[in-house]
Amino acid sequence: MTETAMAADRDVAVEKGVSQTREAMGRLVRNPAAMFGIVVMVLLFLACFLGPIVFGLDPEASDFDAVSLPPTFANGHWFGTDDLGRDLLTRTLTGGRVSLLLGVTATLVALGIGVIYGAIAGYAGGRIDSLMMRFVDVFYAVPFIFFVILLTFLFGRSLLSLLIAIGAVYWLTIAVIVRGETLSLKRKEFIEAAKAGGMSAPAIIFRHIVPNTVAPVIVYASMTVSDVILGESLLSFLGLGVQEPNTSWGVLIEDGAATMESQWWPLIFPAAFLAATLFALNYIADGLRDAFDPKSR
Numbered sequence: 001m002t003e004t005a006m007a008a009d010r011d012v013a014v015e016k017g018v019s020q021t022r023e024a025m026g027r028l029v030r031n032p033a034a035m036f037g038i039v040v041m042v043l044l045f046l047a048c049f050l051g052p053i054v055f056g057l058d059p060e061a062s063d064f065d066a067v068s069l070p071p072t073f074a075n076g077h078w079f080g081t082d083d084l085g086r087d088l089l090t091r092t093l094t095g096g097r098v099s100l101l102l103g104v105t106a107t108l109v110a111l112g113i114g115v116i117y118g119a120i121a122g123y124a125g126g127r128i129d130s131l132m133m134r135f136v137d138v139f140y141a142v143p144f145i146f147f148v149i150l151l152t153f154l155f156g157r158s159l160l161s162l163l164i165a166i167g168a169v170y171w172l173t174i175a176v177i178v179r180g181e182t183l184s185l186k187r188k189e190f191i192e193a194a195k196a197g198g199m200s201a202p203a204i205i206f207r208h209i210v211p212n213t214v215a216p217v218i219v220y221a222s223m224t225v226s227d228v229i230l231g232e233s234l235l236s237f238l239g240l241g242v243q244e245p246n247t248s249w250g251v252l253i254e255d256g257a258a259t260m261e262s263q264w265w266p267l268i269f270p271a272a273f274l275a276a277t278l279f280a281l282n283y284i285a286d287g288l289r290d291a292f293d294p295k296s297r
Contacts, residue, residue, distance in 0.1 A: 034287020048096035114174025122182025164166035
């Protein structure tokens, strides 16, 4: 095979991948449930990141003349106040900022580790692949809560230790997915053409293997964001997640659950925001799955 022919094969493979991605995006746009989820997530991000600035309220500011007020438009506390007189609308939006940032950041960290790890394992094959995947199996066997307790003991209760604990778990599945895709891709003609053309293994992995695993990675990443947010909320509810003075939806739900018998509003509003986020992300994940794999419907 000539150099020109090999280059042509690689160009065709890249063009085909771009075309498939465009078609998938077109199917996603035509999916009403997915678009509804995207609109909801955009509104939630705008509300959480711009809302506290627009309302101009400090989430930690206490008004002892307005303690445990129910929701009302008359006094400016639309979601009411907690037992310390803090505005629950501002705290809900500020808590959402932490939950959303943690969800997105932890997912990006997990993607970065999992994609590279899985691509290297799948492309290397043989004993290297076997050793790397046994390492993954060992991590799979360790309970998630163990990572959280261990890192809390080592680094204290902080957003960083929580981020590390979550990232240490969620990259495993991504690595397995990318490895499977890599095992299939490395037998393709355009990969063989790249090898014959003298391209190095790292160049093949990052220029050909990784870009062609985008579809399953995007679908799984959209599901991972919701899993991370739900996991953080559960950990915060158990007292192992976000700590004061920071807050999150999980922290607010924990506080609201303690007073739910006498005050319903500290629990309902953060729980509603969390539920809306999870539903929206699930709609987006389903839409991405159908867009990239129409036969799965």
